Amino acid sequence: MFSRLKDDCCVSCGHYVPEGRMVCLNCENDKPVSKKQIHSDICQELNVIYAKKNHDYGDSFANLRDELPDAILVRIYDKYSRLKTLMNGHERQVMDESIEDTLRDLANYCIMELVERKVSQ
Numbered sequence: 821m822f823s824r825l826k827d828d829c830c831v832s833c834g835h836y837v838p839e840g841r842m843v844c845l846n847c848e849n850d851k852p853v854s855k856k857q858i859h860s861d862i863c864q865e866l867n868v869i870y871a872k873k874n875h876d877y878g879d880s881f882a883n884l885r886d887e888l889p890d891a892i893l894v895r896i897y898d899k900y901s902r903l904k905t906l907m908n909g910h911e912r913q914v915m916d917e918s919i920e921d922t923l924r925d926l927a928n929y930c931i932m933e934l935v936e937r938k939v940s941q
């Protein structure tokens with residue numbers, strides 16, 4: 821029912837939540853209360869994952885991109901294929917965590933491509 825809420829409404833009760841507020845005044849839900857807030861939290865999370873992976877693996881996406889300028893297409897295709905396999909799996913509930921990890925990777929590759937475009941301008 822609440823999946824079609826406006827971006828700035830509480831995901832628990834549907835009441836309007838002013839930007840940046842972390843607790844709904846109506847139902848006192850203290851989880852991130854609007855889709856906009858959840859989106860912001862996920863973006864923060866993607867940045868933490870990006871920083872950690874780039875530290876662990878070196879700047880491997882940038883290096884690959886030097887060799888293969890369209891590397892992003894291969895990365896997206898790999899993650900898309902993995903996502904398709906996971907989503908078609910029979911034990912989907914067990915796979916939920918992997919599906920979400922794959923979606924994060926996919927989002928981060930798109931952002932990394934934007935970063936590389938910006939630094940190479």
Ligand SMILES: [Zn+2]
Pocket residue numbers: 830831832833834835844845846847848849
């Ligand atoms: Zn609420």
